[in-house]
Amino acid sequence: MSFARITTLARLELTQRLRSVGWYVLLGVFVLLLIGITLLSFMVFSFQSEPNAGVYSIVVNFVLLLVVLVSPTLSGNAINGDREAATLAPVQVTAATTGDIMLGKLLAAVATGSIFLLIAVPFLLISMLGGGVTAGMLIVSLLVLLAEIIVVAAIGVGLSGLIARPLFSIATTYLAVAALVVGTLIAFGLGGTAIQSEARGYERPWDETTGEPVCDEWVEVNYNQPRFDLVWGFLAANPFVVLADATPTTFSHGYPNDLFGQVKVGVRLAQLPPEIERWDACENGWIESPTSQEQIEGTVPSWFVGLGLQALIAGGLFAGAWARTRTPARRLPPGTRIA
Structure with a gap:
């Protein structure tokens, strides 16, 4: 040559x-x-x-x-x-x-x-x-x-x-x-939904008479959880995901202020396997829910895989x-x- x-x-x-x-x-x-x-x-x-x-x-x-x-x-x-x-x-x-x-x-x-x-x-x-x-x-x-x-x-x-x-x-x-x-999005969505496993979570029980949560007890809840963490490679190959994941993100109060960061958070969360979740009705939210910036910093970039x-x-x-x-x-x- x-x-x-x-x-x-x-x-x-x-x-x-x-x-x-x-x-x-x-x-x-x-x-x-x-x-x-x-x-x-x-x-x-x-x-x-x-x-x-x-x-x-x-x-x-x-x-x-x-x-x-x-x-x-x-x-x-x-x-x-x-x-x-x-x-x-x-x-x-x-x-x-x-x-x-x-x-x-x-x-x-x-x-x-x-x-x-x-x-x-x-x-x-x-x-x-x-x-x-x-x-x-x-x-x-x-x-x-x-x-x-x-x-x-x-x-x-x-x-x-x-x-x-x-x-x-x-x-x-x-x-x-x-x-x-488009195909990578379809494969990711259908693949993650088709592959499910049993997951465990906890939530506050509700008092039937008062209609309020009982804040000193927890109830175990079992449910089926889609396993998007097993098919996230499809999503990583999407050109728009590669662009979003590779581009540096700016944050305001721990959350992204652009479209790149929002897509990046979704891709990084898709890598994580299901964990035990606790929904605290007394606190009106998830217990110890990390910010988007903490989630991004705690996961591996996927753009080079894509x-x-x-x-x-x-x-x-x-x-x-x-x-x-x-x-x-x-x-x-x-x-x-x-x-």
Whole structure:
């Protein structure tokens, strides 16, 4: 492999994309959507007396949503699109190796996705005016967004090499992204509900005559408890969960003041197995209930697990496409165009 050949192939790919009018229309729509969501976010949080990161968290999550929606279009036909246009075979007979072609396609897809990220940076900076945002939050958010662009690009390029038809590979890339965004939530919810175990708790008994709790006694209560702690890995693989869990959280009185922290608390609690609970009606709440900040500090971050699972999926598809694109080809899908 050669770095010069990789960059040359990536530059040729980018040149073809930049010549398209639809590319600039897509950028314009992207900007208009960011303008709208930024203005609406400031309007929603205009009633807040204290600064918080609510505006920033909404804008960042919206940028991630747009990125995962746009990236499959940019990478889902990288290999089979050239096969169909009869432009892949001439490149394969040059000095460019299979690795050069694959990495060049991946670099071009990541570069096009990064253009959208660069356009979003001014809006992220503007959303920081809402307050409650540190430089660390901005840097980590950008790094996670870039990582997700690479993951989706690798999935798209991989599927474009494994599937013969561009339309099917783009649709399958969208399905793969939907599985990460929506499917992980469904798998987590259904899996945790389906797996249950018997749990034990305690509560105050109630006096039937007075209708008030008896504060000097406890009653043991047995019930079925969903075991979300056994399936939290599905939730960890969600791109939005990765973003929320990796981004530093700011707290007010022990509780998060942005969407990132609220999602992070839910993910961290999902890791914990059921414990003996005590509902004290005399005190009107759970006994010794820790704050959200204490819960986050007492659990393990899950973002690296999610990125690891995403990288495993993307790497497997990319490696499969690498083997399928290698020349001379031993076996190709029926109807695949060679030259």
